[in-house]
Amino acid sequence: MDFSVDSETRQLIEQTRELGENEFRPAGIEADRRGGPIPVGDLFFDRCIARGDGRTRWTGPGGRRAADRPKRTVVASLLVAEELAYWDRGVINSTPGPGLPEGNVLGMGTDEQKERFLGPFLEPDKPRWACFGMTEPGAGSDAAAIRTLAKKDGDGWILNGAKCFIGSASRSDWILVQATVDPSKGRAAQRAYFVDKDTPGLGGFKIERKMGLKAYESTSFTLDNVRVPASHLLGGEERYQSSAGFKTAMKTFNAGRPQIAANAVGMARSALDESIRFAREHDMLGDDRTRDRIEAISRKVRKARMVCLKAGWLADLERPNIIEASMSKAIAAQIAQEATTLGLELVGTVGGRGDHLIEKLYRDVKAMDIVEGTGQIQRMIIARTLVGLPR
Ligand SMILES: Cc1cc2nc3c(=O)[nH]c(=O)nc-3n(C[C@H](O)[C@H](O)[C@H](O)COP(=O)(O)OP(=O)(O)OC[C@H]3O[C@@H](n4cnc5c(N)ncnc54)[C@H](O)[C@@H]3O)c2cc1C
Structure with missing residues (x-):
């Protein structure tokens, strides 16, 4: 490698x-x-x-x-x-x-959609955001269970539903909303629609309270008879003769898994450096227990980084990496949680005060296990792939 x-x-x-x-x-x-x-x-x-x-x-x-x-x-x-x-x-x-939905638009959008929705991000004149709304109060891991409904209305569409935990939603120029045209038909009925900010019926924005990662907003919102023109259906109607809509949405997440793993490795490395800094400043490096924790964090960080880079290396060679991509996320997120836990043990009561970087990392890192498919879901994907079942 x-x-x-x-x-x-x-x-x-x-x-x-x-x-x-x-x-x-x-x-x-x-x-x-x-x-x-x-x-x-x-x-x-x-x-x-x-x-x-x-x-x-x-x-x-x-x-x-x-x-x-x-x-x-x-x-x-x-x-x-x-x-x-x-x-x-x-x-x-x-x-x-353009954030999370950019990959979907690049992969599936029409030329007009790229120009209309990505064009403003070519040379942005001001800070601009876009976001991807998949998760709903009743559909997280099981993304095929979304209930936001898209109903044909003349040559346009009417959207109704609710989304939650969508990054930067209230400040986005547009939201790529995942919806279903028929909840009884599962994945094949899913479509993605561009919804411009200020579209009537799009509202109820509420920034969620989070335990960590507070610097960016994760927001719930509602779609109440939101009307979008036919040109806002990602890729156009002909792209949806199969389960392409769902598959494209999931591609966003597949490509993102090693990236999230890499983020987790960086956070674990941060916990390692902070632990060493604290131990040095407090004259703790002579203590076997301190060194034991530092060794454990360091070993885990290296393991996570190896798996993560292998997933990337395979992608660069255009070789299948579905197992490594899921493995990297499952392993790195878990290790980052362990690293911050060990770091908290090392700083002792200082960690409990709530003003030490390791305590913040401990709260920030949990989301790495949740976003873009939880650890359990990654392990399910690995297991199903290993035994040749559809994912
Ligand atoms: C900080 C943050 C940012 C986010 N940003 C976005 C965003 O920008 N866009 C977006 O669409 N979503 C976003 N999400 C939502 C995220 O994708 C979901 O939280 C995630 O998919 C998990 O869904 P859930 O929280 O509903 O948990 P659930 O699906 O209800 O799962 C609850 C628990 O059950 C486990 N579980 C579920 N199914 C199984 C199974 N079959 N076998 C074993 N265990 C299982 C899960 O692993 C989890 O531990 C964000 C979430 C967070 C925390």
Whole structure:
């Protein structure tokens, strides 16, 4: 296996480190203390845009922008994702951009949809967000059970339902809403619709209270007779003759699993460094028990990183990686939780005060086990794949 990266990626990781230390970590700690997301108008987001963040991977009409977009390997993107989350996973999720649904639009959107919905992210004039609404109060792990209903109305659609825990929903220019045209027909009946912000009937935005990752919003909202034109059906009607709608939605999550794993590795590494720093400052490195915990965290972090990079390496070779992708997420999220637990044990009563970085990491890291398929769901996917059952 070869995990080497080019000098440009190494430079990017170095820049990320600097930015992380000076911007991301302080912003994350501030949001955590405030107990809510970084406000939309915060200058932090203007600085992101000025740096060139928040742009789409879409190369523009006719691929005109392809030349100035360096193609990064999956391994390189995982190393960058690890470094970003090392400094603050909540803050990196708060940053503007087309976010989670971008992959769906690139993979399945029509040319007009790419232009209309990704075009504003080519050279964003201001911080802009987009988001993907799949989860509902009654449908999380079992995404095939969603009940948000899409009903044909003339040449458009009427949407009714409710979504929850959707990242950046209240500040998004548009939401890609997953809905069903017939709840009795399962996955094959699912479609995705672009819903512009300010569309009548879209509302009830409520930012959820979270135990961690407070820098970005996770929001519930309702769709009450929301009317969208036919052109807002992702990919157009002809794409939905099979279960393509559901499959495309799940692709978003499949591709994201090693990225979440890399985030978890970064957070576990952060817990390791904080544990060593604390032990050194408090003259604890001579204690066998302290060193034992440091060794355990370090060993686990290395294991998680190996599995995660293997998933990326296989993806770069365009070889099947479904088992490794799920394994990386199941293992790295679990290990990151163990690492922060061991770190909390090491700092002792200081951890219980609620103002130490390890305590924040302990709360932040649980979401890595939940988002984009919980640990149990990853293990189910691995087991079904191993015995040749459909996932
Ligand atoms: C911070 C955060 C951000 C999120 N962002 C988004 C977002 O942007 N967009 C979006 O659409 N969703 C988002 N979600 C929702 C997330 O995808 C769901 O929380 C997740 O899919 C789990 O669903 P659930 O919480 O309803 O748990 P449930 O599905 O109710 O599961 C509860 C428990 O049962 C276990 N379980 C479920 N089924 C099985 C089974 N068959 N076998 C064994 N165990 C099982 C689960 O692993 C879990 O431990 C976010 C969630 C969080 C916490």
